[in-house]
Amino acid sequence: MDDAITQGVKTGVILLAHGAPTRVADIPEYLQRIRGGTASSTEVIREITERYEAIGGSSPLLEITQGQAEALERFLNQGEDTFRVYIGMRNWYPLIEEAVQQAKDDGMDRLIALCLAPQFSKWSTERYLNSFNEALGKCNAGDIPVQFIKSWPNQPSLIDAFAERYRAAESDLKAKGHDTFHTVFTVHSIPSAYVEEGIDPYVQEYEKTLNGIRQQVPMEPWHQAYQSQGMIPCPWLEPSVEETLDNIAEEGGKAVLIFPVGFVCDHIEILYDIDIGFREYAEQKGLTLFRTESLNTSPLFIEALAGAVWEHLA
Ligand SMILES: C=CC1=C(C)c2cc3[nH]c(cc4nc(cc5[nH]c(cc1n2)c(C)c5CCC(=O)O)C(CCC(=O)O)=C4C)c(C)c3C=C
Numbered sequence: 001m002d003d004a005i006t007q008g009v010k011t012g013v014i015l016l017a018h019g020a021p022t023r024v025a026d027i028p029e030y031l032q033r034i035r036g037g038t039a040s041s042t043e044v045i046r047e048i049t050e051r052y053e054a055i056g057g058s059s060p061l062l063e064i065t066q067g068q069a070e071a072l073e074r075f076l077n078q079g080e081d082t083f084r085v086y087i088g089m090r091n092w093y094p095l096i097e098e099a100v101q102q103a104k105d106d107g108m109d110r111l112i113a114l115c116l117a118p119q120f121s122k123w124s125t126e127r128y129l130n131s132f133n134e135a136l137g138k139c140n141a142g143d144i145p146v147q148f149i150k151s152w153p154n155q156p157s158l159i160d161a162f163a164e165r166y167r168a169a170e171s172d173l174k175a176k177g178h179d180t181f182h183t184v185f186t187v188h189s190i191p192s193a194y195v196e197e198g199i200d201p202y203v204q205e206y207e208k209t210l211n212g213i214r215q216q217v218p219m220e221p222w223h224q225a226y227q228s229q230g231m232i233p234c235p236w237l238e239p240s241v242e243e244t245l246d247n248i249a250e251e252g253g254k255a256v257l258i259f260p261v262g263f264v265c266d267h268i269e270i271l272y273d274i275d276i277g278f279r280e281y282a283e284q285k286g287l288t289l290f291r292t293e294s295l296n297t298s299p300l301f302i303e304a305l306a307g308a309v310w311e312h313l314a
Pocket residue numbers: 018019020031034035048061117121123124188189190191229230231232262263267268269
């Protein structure tokens with residue numbers, strides 16, 4: 001890192017994450033936070049509780065995000081003490097305002113906030129930005145210079161990190177006798193209205209990630225899908241993963257590699273939606289389903305986070 005950028009300046013990096021409950025008892029309050037204060041129905045609470053129970057009763061999201069923050073702080077500092085990395089969750093603890101307050105108490109000279117979803121969307125990044133701005137106000141931290149990293153879908157080390165995960169999965173499939181397989185890229189689906197109105201660039205952001213990976217690791221055949229359509233009754237971005245699996249089965253495909261590129265760590269949408277839900281669905285269609293390992297604390301991914309921070313400071 002260029003000394004002129006960091007010298008004597010204490011930089012607080014705040015990783016903004018979704019947040020997930022660590023106990024099923026917290027699910028009603030967690031869902032209420034996601035829905036901006038509106039309580040969910042008993043059926044929705046039961047459905048989500050069953051999914052958490054199926055993955056062992058809690059999400060590993062907090063623990064993994066803490067590991068990412070610790071690794072990033074070590075990587076950025078390289079033995080110095082210039083950067084502190086905090087985590088702030090939008091929907092669960094530690095909340096974004098707790099992270100901002102801690103950074104203020106630690107005397108950070110500037111803050112840089114990075115949303116742990118590489119592709120910008122009004123349904124994710126913009127909500128994190130609003131929560132971050134509210135937190136600055138609540139903590140009277142408005143006089144600290146801040147930068148917000150809105151989008152980093154093709155940060156070079158992020159693409160390297162995903163490509164590394166793909167190559168590992170490809171070797172595994174080939175070792176298991178699957179010389180040909182269908183790769184299905186996924187990101188979280190969102191209600192399609194803002195995309196159709198041209199005010200949410202999420203699809204283009206997704207394509208930046210996907211095209212960056214395909215330039216590094218040629219693959220055929222591949223598919224672009226949207227997973228985990230939510231419970232709001234409205235049109236969601238498609239094709240869904242289920243529809244994509246139907247088409248692959250009809251074409252006579254045998255093995256499928258799900259490649260989730262919108263999430264950077266294991267959590268319910270990976271461990272339940274893919275590993276349990278889509279795997280069962282695929283089996284019913286006569287397909288064998290695999291998935292790439294999540295980035296979690298991959299060293300290349302930590303470099304990507306550091307790269308995004310440096311690019312914005314430089
Ligand atoms: C770009 C879009 C989204 C990302 C990335 C995302 C990540 C993410 N979501 C959860 C857990 C839940 N999300 C839920 C609802 C929900 N999520 C999105 C979009 C993204 N989520 C939308 C549009 C919605 C519906 C609208 C809303 O209710 O606000 C829910 C509630 C249950 C449900 O509707 O499915 C949960 C739980 C995690 C853990 C996560 C990334 C780590």
